Amino acid sequence: MARFLVRRLLHAAAIVFIVVTFAFLLIHLAPGDPATAQFRDQPVSQELIDQYRRDWGLDQSLVEQYFRYLGNLLSGDLGHSFSLRRPVSEVIGQALPNTVFLAVAALGISFAIGIVIGTAQGATPHSRFDHTLTAITLAVFSMPIFWFGLMLMLVFGQWLGWFPVSGATSPIYSALPFFARVADRFHHVVLPAVTLGLGGAAVVARFHRAEIAEAFSQNFIRTARAKGLSEREVVFRHALRTALLPAITMFGLSLPVLFSGSVLVEYVFGWHGMGLAAYEAVGRRDYNVVTAITLFGAIMVVAGNFLADLAYRGVDPRTRAT
Amino acid sequence: MTRWFQTAGLAAAVMVVVRFGRILELLTAPSPGTLAQALGALALPVLAFFGWQWSRNATGRTQSTWYRLARNRAFLWGSGVVALLCLSALLAPVLTSYDPNAQPDLLGAATQPPSLAHPFGTDFYSRDVMSRVLHGARWSLGIAVASVTLLVLVGTLVGLAAGLAGGAVDAVLMRLVDGGLAIPRILLLLVVAAMWGNLSFLALATLLGLTSWFGLSRIVRAEVLSLRSRPFVSAAEALGVGRWRLILRHLLPNLAAPISVTAALGVGNIVLIEASLSYLGLGAPPPDPGWGNIIRDSTAIMLSAPWVAFFPGVAIFLTVTGFSLIGDSLRAALDPQAQ
Numbered sequence: 001m002a003r004f005l006v007r008r009l010l011h012a013a014a015i016v017f018i019v020v021t022f023a024f025l026l027i028h029l030a031p032g033d034p035a036t037a038q039f040r041d042q043p044v045s046q047e048l049i050d051q052y053r054r055d056w057g058l059d060q061s062l063v064e065q066y067f068r069y070l071g072n073l074l075s076g077d078l079g080h081s082f083s084l085r086r087p088v089s090e091v092i093g094q095a096l097p098n099t100v101f102l103a104v105a106a107l108g109i110s111f112a113i114g115i116v117i118g119t120a121q122g123a124t125p126h127s128r129f130d131h132t133l134t135a136i137t138l139a140v141f142s143m144p145i146f147w148f149g150l151m152l153m154l155v156f157g158q159w160l161g162w163f164p165v166s167g168a169t170s171p172i173y174s175a176l177p178f179f180a181r182v183a184d185r186f187h188h189v190v191l192p193a194v195t196l197g198l199g200g201a202a203v204v205a206r207f208h209r210a211e212i213a214e215a216f217s218q219n220f221i222r223t224a225r226a227k228g229l230s231e232r233e234v235v236f237r238h239a240l241r242t243a244l245l246p247a248i249t250m251f252g253l254s255l256p257v258l259f260s261g262s263v264l265v266e267y268v269f270g271w272h273g274m275g276l277a278a279y280e281a282v283g284r285r286d287y288n289v290v291t292a293i294t295l296f297g298a299i300m301v302v303a304g305n306f307l308a309d310l311a312y313r314g315v316d317p318r319t320r321a322t
Numbered sequence: 323m324t325r326w327f328q329t330a331g332l333a334a335a336v337m338v339v340v341r342f343g344r345i346l347e348l349l350t351a352p353s354p355g356t357l358a359q360a361l362g363a364l365a366l367p368v369l370a371f372f373g374w375q376w377s378r379n380a381t382g383r384t385q386s387t388w389y390r391l392a393r394n395r396a397f398l399w400g401s402g403v404v405a406l407l408c409l410s411a412l413l414a415p416v417l418t419s420y421d422p423n424a425q426p427d428l429l430g431a432a433t434q435p436p437s438l439a440h441p442f443g444t445d446f447y448s449r450d451v452m453s454r455v456l457h458g459a460r461w462s463l464g465i466a467v468a469s470v471t472l473l474v475l476v477g478t479l480v481g482l483a484a485g486l487a488g489g490a491v492d493a494v495l496m497r498l499v500d501g502g503l504a505i506p507r508i509l510l511l512l513v514v515a516a517m518w519g520n521l522s523f524l525a526l527a528t529l530l531g532l533t534s535w536f537g538l539s540r541i542v543r544a545e546v547l548s549l550r551s552r553p554f555v556s557a558a559e560a561l562g563v564g565r566w567r568l569i570l571r572h573l574l575p576n577l578a579a580p581i582s583v584t585a586a587l588g589v590g591n592i593v594l595i596e597a598s599l600s601y602l603g604l605g606a607p608p609p610d611p612g613w614g615n616i617i618r619d620s621t622a623i624m625l626s627a628p629w630v631a632f633f634p635g636v637a638i639f640l641t642v643t644g645f646s647l648i649g650d651s652l653r654a655a656l657d658p659q660a661q
Binding site for chain 2: 014015016018019022023026027030031032138139141142143144145146147150151153154158165256259260263264267278279282283285290293294297298301302
């Protein structure tokens with residue numbers, strides 16, 4: 001187990017290192033730098049721009065900048081955000097809670113709906129019910145997520161007026177009492193979380209349907225039926241239990257997808273999280289914010305994979321042999 | 323399959339009759355491009371007739387992959403939708419009389435709801451939305467097809483190289499692939515597209531293709547490794563078959579299934595990604611239409627004129643669904659064990 005852990009951690013560190021290097025090179029080789037983006041359309045002298053570059057070390061060679069960045073990173077310093085004039089860790093610290101809140105809500109929706117639908121489909125394979133749900137999940141899966149968000153916004157925000165159209169909180173949020181604040185947050189998260197979560201639910205349902213159908217073809221289900229258990233018990237006690245194992249893997253693997261989707265959903269709903277921060281930073285050539293968020297995304301991917309493996313080893317003894 | 327061609331022929335005939343005036347107009351126009359489109363529109367019913375005749379004979383060979391596909395309803399629906407979209411992209415000027423970028427009347431004709439004159443309504447600049455969606459198909463589908471071609475080439479080559487060479491080459495290539503898969507894709511594209519400024523058609527297609535091959539190369543590598551342990555490949559290697567002959571005659575035919583499935587699903591996937599990028603402001607150079615940037619242009623008037631955003635979204639949705647159906651049924655037809 002210890003050897004497995006060490007090997008996987010080294011592997012993960014290598015991937016993260018590759019990603020950081022790649023992101024760093026990509027951003028620094030692109031035309032333009034924070035100094036030009038900072039003073040765009042402003043009548044400033046060349047001396048001021050040069051001074052700015054010297055102050056932030058932007059005039060050094062790429063190699064020097066790279067090693068300085070890596071060194072800072074290893075000591076936990078993510079650098080300075082040029083456009084927001086604050087440490088990057090502060091920018092991320094502010095955006096992260098919103099993103100985590102949205103992601104947890106969306107994950108909850110994905111797995112709750114996906115597993116219910118997948119189980120229902122897998123228990124009655126090739127029925128009309130199964131085919132209808134397959135068509136629906138395919139349809140949800142095929143919609144561009146930002147368009148789906150816009151349509152939900154239109155129908156439930158504008159026409160029906162059930163939910164607020166954008167933002168993470170109301171303008172009067174800070175004046176509200178505690179419980180009203182909590183309610184306000186949940187009220188605002190519904191539309192973005194449904195947008196982000198339903199696409200995931202379709203993926204989970206498709207995957208889970210196959211797992212349940214697979215479980216149904218196994219001998220222990222025949223034994224359970226032969227014992228005279230009710231169909232309910234066969235589905236919930238036997239088939240669902242086995243099929244939930246692979247769902248754990250799905251859980252780990254869906255973290256990064258959620259992160260990518262959140263860039264679009266946060267943009268559509270004006271939700272101030274990591275995705276929107278990344279989008280804005282790209283436009284302002286804010287090197288350090290972009291690299292830090294890319295790094296964060298890569299860590300999510302690697303950690304998701306790692307946790308999925310680990311959880312799987314925990315619940316399924318057969319995978320421990322290798 | 324026969325029914326498919328019958329429906330297509332009937333639809334094409336109806337189109338020719340309804341749009342006959344426009345076809346004549348294009349036929350007499352001096353440009354060779356519009357001439358070709360008008361002739362294409364006229365030839366469609368004839369082509370569909372020949373397709374119908376041919377499909378009546380072809381579906382007899384019951385053991386072929388083709389037979390399994392032709393009997394698969396998902397495949398017929400998927401290919402029908404895709405054919406419809408491709409044809410409407412090619413014949414856009416025949417199907418609509420409006421110039422997609424023309425702003426005929428900024429004050430009088432802006433943001434009008436769907437009507438007979440403008441079936442999809444008009445946008446904020448009084449442009450005809452149907453014309454923009456049809457012409458936008460050229461950009462969106464063109465980008466997707468071009469970048470999937472690149473995806474297949476690079477993914478297959480890297481997968482083959484890693485699987486055949488083994489050792490250090492394999493290790494380095496696969497770590498690169500791991501890294502590529504670990505970068506949040508939308509962020510990577512955003513960075514590149516934003517920093518290099520307005521991207522041309524070819525540049526965007528290359529960019530999308532070069533960031534999408536990681537998954538395929540992994541699949542190809544795994545398949546190559548498993549094929550190499552099979553007796554027919556060991557036998558070929560033992561007989562001293564050259565490397566290229568081994569690849570072309572023994573490996574590639576057996577890789578056709580995973581590659582074609584990935585390609586079919588890849589087109590839908592790239593249409594989605596390209597639309598997302600365009601929606602974030604990094605797509606077709608304005609005022610040219612692409613499905614994503616039609617939606618982007620309409621966000622300001624989204625709540626008062628939802629039809630502008632609605633129709634391009636439906637077009638994206640149909641494309642992705644069509645290619646998913648094709649990909650899933652290809653997988654089922656090429657791999658009998660999966661059924």
